[in-house]
Amino acid sequence: AQTVTQSQPEMSVQEAETVTLSCTYDTSESDYYLFWYKQPPSRQMILVIRQEAYKQQNATENRFSVNFQKAAKSFSLKISDSQLGDAAMYFCAYRRQGAQKLVFGQGTRLTINP
Amino acid sequence: GAVVSQHPSRVICKSGTSVKIECRSLDFQATTMFWYRQFPKKSLMLMATSNEGSKATYEQGVEKDKFLINHASLTLSTLTVTSAHPEDSSFYICSASYPSGVVETQYFGPGTRLLVL
Numbered sequence: 331a332q333t334v335t336q337s338q339p340e341m342s343v344q345e346a347e348t349v350t351l352s353c354t355y356d357t358s359e360s361d362y363y364l365f366w367y368k369q370p371p372s373r374q375m376i377l378v379i380r381q382e383a384y385k386q387q388n389a390t391e392n393r394f395s396v397n398f399q400k401a402a403k404s405f406s407l408k409i410s411d412s413q414l415g416d417a418a419m420y421f422c423a424y425r426r427q428g429a430q431k432l433v434f435g436q437g438t439r440l441t442i443n444p
Numbered sequence: 445g446a447v448v449s450q451h452p453s454r455v456i457c458k459s460g461t462s463v464k465i466e467c468r469s470l471d472f473q474a475t476t477m478f479w480y481r482q483f484p485k486k487s488l489m490l491m492a493t494s495n496e497g498s499k500a501t502y503e504q505g506v507e508k509d510k511f512l513i514n515h516a517s518l519t520l521s522t523l524t525v526t527s528a529h530p531e532d533s534s535f536y537i538c539s540a541s542y543p544s545g546v547v548e549t550q551y552f553g554p555g556t557r558l559l560v561l
Contacts, residue, residue: 363547373535375488375552382547421487425548430476430541432550434487 332357334424336435343412344443350397351407351438353422361427364398364405369437370418378420381405383427409440417442446542447471450553457528458561465523465556467538473518474540478550479511482535494521528560 334355343349355364366378381389381398388396393410409416422435447470457463467477475496480488492500492513500513510532512524521540525532535557539550 365549367552372554373482373537374554375537375539377549377551380547380549430493430548431478431490436487439485 332359332424332426332433334422334433334435336420336422336438338438339436340439340441342441342443343409345412345414347412348408348410349412349440351409351420351422351440353405353407353435355403355405355422355424355433357403357424357426359426363425363427364396365423365425365432366394366396366405366407367421367423368416368418369421370415375421379407412442414442414444416440446540446544446549446551448474448538448540448551448553450538450556452556453554454557454559456559456561459529460527463525463528463558465525465536465538465558467521467523467540467553469519469540469542469551472540472542474521474542475518476541477515477521478539478541479513479521479523480537480539482537482555484535488537491523525558528558530560533558533560 362383364381368376368378379391395408397406419437421437423432449468451466477494479491491506492502494500494515496515502508515521537555539552
């Protein structure tokens with residue numbers, strides 16, 4: 331069974347600095363998708379960024395980018411120029427191609443220090 | 445696009461009563477919707493996958509007679525917690541699959557906080 335591991339339960343960063351959240355996953359599949367979701371205090375889950383495993387180029391969305399290392403089964407999220415509104419729980423998720431279900435990691439709580 | 449709503453946002457009920465939670469895709473048709481449960485400071489736990497027009501697929505350990513799911517249309521799925529008890533108190537989240545580009549992506553509702561007294 332596929333598993334997703336986020337080894338950092340909590341992270342903190344100074345406002346305007348850069349922070350990287352770690353995510354590793356275990357799968358024997360070659361075709362899959364990876365996602366980062368953000369859950370702020372409102373508890374609304376918001377899609378931050380996604381990556382198709384067949385793409386070598388790392389996905390980027392404004393201040394958010396990923397470092398996708400397929401061989402190492404690593405999918406870290408980099409947040410540049412951190413803002414107070416980035417404070418949230420961040421969940422890494424995996425979905426096998428052809429499957430419907432997401433497999434979530436345990437989450438990382440990110441605190442932004444003003 | 446890809447907006448999912450949930451109603452109610454919070455509900456308090458007495459033990460033994462049933463509670464219905466609605467999940468709607470507002471600007472797209474969702475063949476597949478999902479129901480999750482989230483305990484405080486924990487990750488999301490998938491309860492069931494709901495496909496329009498067919499029976500829901502429940503995850504292991506989830507009582508299908510306790511958590512009734514109906515996906516009657518392409519924009520509406522409902523979760524009914526039957527004979528609710530205090531241990532059913534939790535945060536329930538739905539999501540809907542949307543073909544965003546070439547990748548089916550789940551978009552989430554805002555969640556429903558259930559408190560059973």
